[in-house]
Amino acid sequence: MTRPPAHDHAAEQAVIGAALLNPSVVADLAPTLAPTDFHRPAHGRLWETLCAMHATGEPVDPIALAARLAATGDLAKVGGAPYLHTLIAAVPTTANAGHYARIVADHARRRQVADLGVYFAEKADQGADVADVLATGRAMLDHAATGTQWAPLIPLGDRRHLPEFPAYVLPEWVAEHVYAVAEFTQTPVDLAGCIALAALSTAAGGRAEVEVRGSWREPTNLFTVVVLPPGSRKSAVFAAMTGPLLAAEKTLVERTKPAIVEAELAARVAGKTAEKAAIAAANADASGRDTLLAEATAAAMNADAVTVPVLPQLVADDVTSEEAASLLAEQGGRLAVLSPEGGIFATIAGRYSGTPNLEVFLKGHAGDMLRVNRRSRAPEHVEHPALTLGLAVQPDVLRDIADMPGFRGKGLLARILFSLPENTVGRRKIGADPVPEPIATAYAANLGALVATLAEWTDPAVLPLTPEANERVLDIERAVEPRLAPGGAWGHVVDWGSKYTGAVVRLAGLIHLAEHLRDGWGKPVTAETVERAALLGEYFAAHALAAFDDMGADKSTRYARLVLAWIERTGSTTFTKKELYRAVRSQIPTAADLDPVLSLLEVHGYLRHLDPPARTGAGRPPSPAFLVHPDVHQTAGTVHALPATAGRRPA
Structure with missing residues (x-):
């Protein structure tokens, strides 16, 4: 029981080295040699990667393999690029690759037999049923003798192995604040990162859109939802990431108040003038009535033309769909619903009205014209609504919204960028350093500058793509399309996957504007920016699959x-x-x-x-x-x- 497991390190090296020298070795051995047959985990990972590359038609050579491992973050785990050349040097001749593979497989069978001995010993100590133990043992022995291979696992959507939010792709002033807030609150980087994106969306949404090609334009507003259990310090992170928005809103209010006072006074004067002209026309005799009536009409039109600005409001919390529509109309099409709770979902599902009303949120994400007519008030019209949603909800809310009428069927869930980070409660560091003052100050100043720069835009600023950026978007479309086919990786979430490329473009627009705070509207979006957005897209794709799996489990x-x-x-x-x-x-x-x-x-x-x-x-x-x-x-x-x-x- 104390002897080392059976293996032949040199044979394992020779198999992989031969495959790197002669790609046909992979085709010959893949059906009979499994990654789990290798004793050294690094060798098993290398063989698994080589088989996957061969299956997809990729070249199998040291350079391609190193690039693939670097992309998956596994290169250092297998010994780095120099070890690949060590493997090649260990090959006496590629003609003997089959012989080396049989040595590796034979040792794997021997380890299985050794495991069987451990199994018998453990079950004997536990007092297990002898008949069951012997039956299982015989079946295990048959399995070892036949050398039946394992197929790759098909995940059940286990969220524990989801990627961490790649905050490093954000502009430096945003990324530094995200990392600092996550460290101080001892929360996942994902939470601060997703709320940072919602904050950028609040600042830019409705004021800029990315022109992809032809008539395809994507507004720069997002719906983000982070899922964390109670006690995860969601409120503290929200305060740190959205506080500067409220400060910017206050600045806009102070700047708008004098204009409101002036407009209200002008409206009263014009109203009085129109009223006097109407009285004069009503009291005039027939000979002069037409002239006075024309003057009264002009005065009434002048009074009606006076517009009193409303107090700016960037952020709302738990609003009804009707209130959201009114606020969008008042605020020139821009509004954000930001909350560390998920009550808004129950509200739009009809908690107060008894009837679900998703239209405002659907059109507010897409930027489609919104027109609301009610008997009790004047019609409300928004040409390009841009609604931002930034929420942190509990896991139970995630499972509940899947059953809310229309949420999946009408496409609301397809518009959401989900994040399911790992909970850090129970492993948090006590007494973590607070957010450094220069980092917090820079974040607040820059977010405020972005709000102020775009606040006066009525028609959205159009951000074109460079030719290279457009080509990168085409690459993303080409990669996504096969995944949406029936049986494809995203076939069961085709509604969400169909909006994936658009979401990446929106993310690129926000990164671009945050990089160029005061003149982003005058510059095209580069391929490098699209590439950074694509990394965020990959993160959200992995988390969306887990979220939909959770909702439909x-x-x-x-x-x-x-x-x-x-x-x-x-x-x-x-x-x-x-x-x-x-x-x-x-x-x-x-x-x-x-x-x-x-x-x-x-x-x-x-x-x-x-x-x-x-x-x-x-x-x-x-x-x-x-x-x-x-x-x-x-x-x-x-x-x-x-x-x-x-x-x-x-x-």
């Missing part, structure tokens, strides 16, 4: 996650249905409820049913036994870090 999926958690917690490599039910029966009502769960996990590749041996006598049949995919425990061992400190960015 049925009972079997929830139970499957529960079973996976038990497997990871106990380190089980094999188990019987009887053992599993004993462990989870407090949460899963009956043993029969496990059948669809185990089938689901088999379909997704997490488990493999072990065929029972032929029965030779009377007695009850053994409990069904299952083998666990080795990658389940490798993935479970991932360590999650706390938020990066202020100013800390990836190399």
Whole structure:
């Protein structure tokens, strides 16, 4: 039991080195040699990547492999680019690649047999049922003898391994504040990052749009929703990230008050003048009435032409759809609903009216003309509405909104950029450093400058793309389209995926304006800016898949996650249905409820049913036994870090 696991390091190196020298080696060996057959994890990762590259038609050579590993963040984990050349140097001849592969596979089978011995010892110590243990053992031995390979796991949408918000792609003054707030509040970078995007959307929304090509234009407003449980300090982060918006709003109010006073006085004077002219026309005799009536009409039109400005309002909290429409009309088409709670969803679902009203939010995101007619007041017309939504909600709210009438069918959920960060509660550092004053001051000043620069625009500023940026957007469209096909990676969220490229363009517009605070409207959006936005798009795509999976998760999926958690917690490599039910029966009502769960996990590749041996006598049949995919425990061992400190960015 204390001997090292069977393996041949040189044979593993020779297999991968031969594949790098001769790409046909991958095609020949991929069907029979699995990544899990390699003893060294780095070798398994290299073989897995080579097989994936070959399957998609990519070139298989050291340069391409290094680039692929660098893009996935795995290059350093496998020893860096120099190790790839070490592997090539370790190959005596590529003609013997099949022989080296058989050595690797044979040692993998030997390790499986050794694991079987450990399994027997553990079950004996636990006093397990002997018949079940022997039946499972025989099936495990058959599996080792046949060398059956594992297919890659098909995720159940487990959010624990979602990417962290790439704040480093934001302009420096935004990124520094995001990292500093996350460090001080000991919250995920995702929370401050998404609210920062909502703040930029509030400042620029309705005042600028990106011209992609032809008549395709994207406004620069976003809907962002962060999902975190109670006690996650959402309110503190909201205050830090949106406080400067309220200060900018106050500045706009102070600047507008004199104009309001002047306009109100002009309106009263014009009104009195019109009233006097009307009285004079009414009292005139027939000979002079036509002249006085014309004068009264002109005076009335002059009085009606006087417009009294309204007090500027950038931010609202929990408003009804009707109130949002009125505010959009008053504020020239711009409004943001920012809140550390998710009550707005219940409101627009009809909490007060009893009838869902999504039109304002749908048109407010798309920028489509909004016209509201009510008997009790004058018609409200908004040519280009730009509504921003920035929320932080609890997980229960995420599951509830999927069932709210029209939210999915009418497209509201398809417009939301979801973020499901890992909760840091229980791992937070006590006494974290506050946000440095220069960073907070720069953020407040720059966000205020962006608001002030675009505040006077009535028609949106048009931001064109450079030819290179347009080509990059075309690349994104080409990559997205196959994912939307039936059976594609995004086939089940085609409504969200269809708006993906537009969302990336909007993000690029916001990054551009935040980089060029006072003259962004006069410069085209570059390819480098689109590339940074695309990194944000990849982040939101991963989180959206998890969010929709969460919203649509049925009972079997929830139970499957529960079973996976038990497997990871106990380190089980094999188990019987009887053992599993004993462990989870407090949460899963009956043993029969496990059948669809185990089938689901088999379909997704997490488990493999072990065929029972032929029965030779009377007695009850053994409990069904299952083998666990080795990658389940490798993935479970991932360590999650706390938020990066202020100013800390990836190399």
